[in-house]
Amino acid sequence: MSDREQIKPTAHELMEMHVEALFTHDRNMRLRTINEPWPGEPPAPRFFLGRTIEGSALCRFRYDVPETLARLLEELCADEPNVKDFQTKPKHFEAYMNLLQSERFTMGPCYLIPDATVPTMEVVSVTRENMTELLRGSFEWLISEIDYAQPCIALVREGRAVSICRSVRITSRAHEAGLETLDEFRGRGYAAEVVAGWAMAVRQIEGIPLYSTLCDNFSSQSVARKSGLSYYGVNFTIT
Template identity: 40%
Template structure:
């Protein structure tokens, strides 16, 4: 539960009432209308700040009845107010201590961030926000990158991408280990989340021996 609470505060900005407002990542798009993070110890629930109290009470009532998360009923309630456009469900992971793991990845700093330009121009543009950032470099170009997608003083959430022609070489594992070790050196938690239909991302999580502590549901 503590990890999930840290996770949700990394993912979203909140108002003074604890409602979610924006995604905690440039360009700070609107937060989902509903989020629930389920763990063995319980659930962490967040409602969009524009949902009316009446809708929130309906959702709370649906969630309180029976066991498990009544996804269909939650979607039905939200869909009456405004059509649902996107539903995402997937696991949330914690990196174990990886500071003793070796990695071939290099850290992207002010002095070498131009390596990002050919394949990762958006990461280059937001380089300061994305720190720490690690990459595998081939032919003077970053071809696999792991950086911070969203972060807080307590934790950072990984963003991982490998150029298609360089996949299958375990580069994702290398850059993820480099990124997570640096986050942990900063005495913060290194987090990773994905969706159930992203099989390649789940494969990387397995190779990294990540620890699943919960499951996320986002409804937008």
């Protein structure tokens, strides 16, 4: 049994893994870019706040946010209460938006995929060797990313992938899931199966499988609920 299996991370530790997977950081822990595994470096948001179910909050700022502004934001973050309902905006939402002079934000729940989560249907790994056959029809756009977004797990029907879960943010400690299911195959439980298969594959390479989504993505939240994922907090960003 590995150390990662013996010691379950706290909600705060999971939130740290989450933000480190989402964004690249400089030596001062300032945000630089979105941490996509494939080529390209879109800029990170100016502000990240992670509120946890334990009552702790974690905040990060992009490298170009002035130090005085960052300190003001940090003081407000320290006053954030624990979060239960992921639809609840931060306590200091208006202040964050005003200080950063922005009207654009994102927010959504964050989950850990438990060790006990395993697929009950057959799923397969999508690699360079089998991608042409499995991704034909609707997932051809994944071909250019296949070497980067690993593990990549699919549920196959009639010889082609109809639901896929792959690593879309990767660090040495954790992977974040990216989930896609063809419209005509939704509502059959396939998404939960590939999420479970992907989590197994991530654990096999000593990674921690994380899953996050947005507050208005009800289908993704449904997958998390049906899969029994472990909710640990809410992320909030301002661009």
